[in-house]
Amino acid sequence: MIAVLSKSRNMQLVIQELFPERTIVNSSSELNDNWLASILRNGQVSLVVYEPSFFIDPSQWRSISPATGFVVLASPGEENGAFQALRHGAAAVIHKPFIPAEAQKILALVLSHG
Numbered sequence: 001m002i003a004v005l006s007k008s009r010n011m012q013l014v015i016q017e018l019f020p021e022r023t024i025v026n027s028s029s030e031l032n033d034n035w036l037a038s039i040l041r042n043g044q045v046s047l048v049v050y051e052p053s054f055f056i057d058p059s060q061w062r063s064i065s066p067a068t069g070f071v072v073l074a075s076p077g078e079e080n081g082a083f084q085a086l087r088h089g090a091a092a093v094i095h096k097p098f099i100p101a102e103a104q105k106i107l108a109l110v111l112s113h114g
Contacts, residue, residue: 002019003025003056036048041064052085091113
């Protein structure tokens, strides 16, 4: 499964359309630590796609689920947060706005290496 942490409902829907059978969405505009920890502990998620406004460093979540990949969705102006996320173990950055087919290739690549 792919967990999506985005404040934009539109962004959530775009990613759900790319992987319709494999996507679960945090419907809150704030990170619910219990929700993410629970789905990572249960082994339900192989990829987390998130915005830097939720968190930068994925290491606390990777400690729960080391095999899970993390991909940052970065808007213009969030380049520093995206760079920091990569330094802390994020697998990739997708810069917004993006072309869905290109994002799908990046996410599929990260999933295949998970």
